[in-house]
Every structure is written in C-alpha cells, then in structure tokens.
Amino acid sequence: MQISARGDYAVRAALSLAHAYPALMSAQAIAQDQNMPRKFLEAVLADLRRAGVVRAQRGAEGGYTLSQSPRDITIGQILRAVDGPLAGVRGLRPEETQYSGAAENLPNLWVAVRSAVREVVDEVSLAELISGRMPAHVRKLTTRPDAWQPR
Numbered sequence: 001m002q003i004s005a006r007g008d009y010a011v012r013a014a015l016s017l018a019h020a021y022p023a024l025m026s027a028q029a030i031a032q033d034q035n036m037p038r039k040f041l042e043a044v045l046a047d048l049r050r051a052g053v054v055r056a057q058r059g060a061e062g063g064y065t066l067s068q069s070p071r072d073i074t075i076g077q078i079l080r081a082v083d084g085p086l087a088g089v090r091g092l093r094p095e096e097t098q099y100s101g102a103a104e105n106l107p108n109l110w111v112a113v114r115s116a117v118r119e120v121v122d123e124v125s126l127a128e129l130i131s132g133r134m135p136a137h138v139r140k141l142t143t144r145p146d147a148w149q150p151r
Helices: 005-020 027-034 038-050 075-083 106-121 126-131 136-142
Strands: 054-057 063-066
Touching (some): 005 027, 005 038, 005 063, 005 075, 005 126, 027 063, 038 054, 038 075, 075 106, 075 126
Antiparallel strands (some): 054 063
C-alpha cells in the first residue's frame, strides 16, 4: 500500500486536531505543529471538511476541529476522505477486476489485500494512535521479525 503525501498530511493534521480536541486550531498552527506547507494543508483540510471529518469555523477566533471525538474517527476514514478507496487496481475496486487463464484467481488476492489493509486502518482511531494504545492485533504486526525491514 502506498500512502500519498496527501494521505500522510491528512492523518498528521487530524492527529494535531485530535490532540487539541475539542479546541479549534488554525491551519497555520497545524502546519507549524506538523512542519508542513500551509497551502497544501489547507487543500487537505478542505477535503476532510467535505468528508465530514473536520469542521471549520470562520473568523478571528476560527479554525478547525474534529467533527467527532478522536476515539470515533479511524485512520481509514481520513485516508478515504483525501485519497478515495484504500485499494485499487488500475482504477478499479478489487472486486471489479476480472482475469482469465492463469490469472483468473487474482481478484481474490486483491480483495484479500484490501481486507488486510482495512484490518489495520479501520481498527485504529485517532485517540488510540495518539495514546500509543492501538489494538493488540495491530501492535502484534509491528513486532514481527521482518516488520521494520525494507523489501
């Protein structure tokens, strides 16, 4: 799975907002907190607002806040809000793919990949990520001998 810059920035911005929740944070404050370009961040925040993940308040005392408690927002929701479906195959959803011959069972693998990604990003909330107390099955994945090794 490839996490885009947009997805990375969205999760990091949401974590800043979760840490401040329920207080408002300006785009400038989030950008400084996460060391990211404000203009790009503003576009990401607009996507998150359209998806209902964050709320914006205008004015001198305005800013952004999460639309729900950090324990009710998953990393998967955030990634989908800015990048669309989690797993795609040449622009198709895994279940929409069709192959013949030796590759006829490949859609099963693509669906399994999507399912595995969901088991992580849809099971971890912003609150869990901030606290470091992620679900046991997610923590276990990080302890595998080769988990931190590049391939």
